[in-house]
Amino acid sequence: MLSRIEKYKTKHPFKKVLIIIGALFLSVSVGSGVKTALADVDVQHLMANWFSKKQDESLKNIDEAIGEERDVLMGQLKDQLNAEMQLAEKQLAEFTAAQKQTRIAALQEYANNLKAGMKVDNREQQAAIMANLDAIITQAKVQMEGQAAELKLIPIPTPEMPPTQAPVVPTPTPNPVLTPSPGSEGNVEQAPPVTEPNPETAPEPNQSTEPTTEEPAASTPEPVVVDIYSVNNWFTMPNLQNVTVEEIAIAGGVFSTESTFSDIMMNSKAREAMNSILSGIENHPEFHQIQNKSIDEMSRIAPSLFNEKVLYLLNKSLSQITI
Template identity: 55%
Template structure:
């Protein structure tokens, strides 16, 4: 496009130069007549004025032509630029859609290959779970064995169905003086028969002296118990702030839950020796350690609670 403007400028310059040369020739040809006709005028001044006027006209004409051509060419360039931009945009949209579809298809194929070869081996997790279940089961059995005496119900006898037999009154035997004559077999038989009821009475006497059954169990006030466990040595314990999460054991865990875990059970028995074997432990087994600190504050001191919390929090539930 710019080469056409340059060509146009060159043509205008050649045309201008040709006009000037022609005018000069005409002026030279008429110079003799002018000299004679206009002898009194300054020919040089006349030529200068004429030439200046023509120069101004030529420059204005050239500038107008160049400006018009420039505007036309700018419009053409703008139209052509819009056309090229639209074509480039259409081409870019088509390229983007094609590449997007291709990449999505490749990604879907990759995901399908991963799904096809995806396998999860949880044998180790299953073995660990089974091991924990076995430990829990064994601890539960041990607790049930420890509570077996409480689970045995004592039948209360019905006095109407099974009346207590009247005790047999044994007559006092009067010692018989020994005779010099030997006893006959008849007397021996009689003596044996007399002794037989005495043996039966002795055999039945324990049933008469049995303690009555079916009495209500003796209620124990756990607040009055003062020997839950042997107090540990906490003289060197320095109480610090602890961060306890919900997935670990702590003083907010019940004794029964602690005993279900072998590691937590060992910690409990090492810090509170004798608690699990206490005769009244069954009365507090479903309480938390924190609750027992209100039942027996003299035993569950702040140092003991801190020591339990610090040690139990190292064991995951």
């Protein structure tokens, strides 16, 4: 006789199969879900690692690129600086040589003028000597005739040298001829009277005279060379409070700050425009030293006076005037 369990097993075999199948299905479902969750975690970790690695690589590449470009630019700057230094040295040497030649030429010209002015006019001295010789001969003749004669000599003036500072020959001022005053026969100008004439040999007259007082020649003041870099009052500064510097397009054939003062002075309109801004520059005592320079050059010589606003006003006015 079968037990209940065996009876149950024989009567319900399909139900058992279903239970087994359900358990298997449940196991497969749970395993798949765990696998999916683990896969998601792995993917996020891998993505994070990948982005971090790429970020480091990008930063490294950028740093290397910047370093390489910096080295290239530094090399270019160094080459450009060396070239500029060589150019500046060359320009300075040329400027020094030109200025040296200019100063030497000016000094030579000044020395030549001094040499041309060093001339002594001794015609007055020659005339005085001839008059004294004539007086001596006349006295000798009179003494030879047995008569007492008074010898009156004319003092020989000292020749005046021209002032060394003057490049031209000054007009010599003759010294006044000393004449004996009435009643003073024993003055220096006359020789002592001869007591006995010697017929064979004429007595030597006393030609000694007192040295005449020479008036000091009027000395011409030595020309003073003024350094134009030290001049700070070329003109009266105009009112620059409301002046705004703007860019000006300068066409060809017009005046500008690149024009020289001499060129501007030759044009009445340009001259008037310059004097309206640079008031008094034309009357400055040292203007002759800069008349061949341009206004731009003066901005480097006196930058505090020829500043950006002054140059702007000059360009604005001069660019309206045709050369």
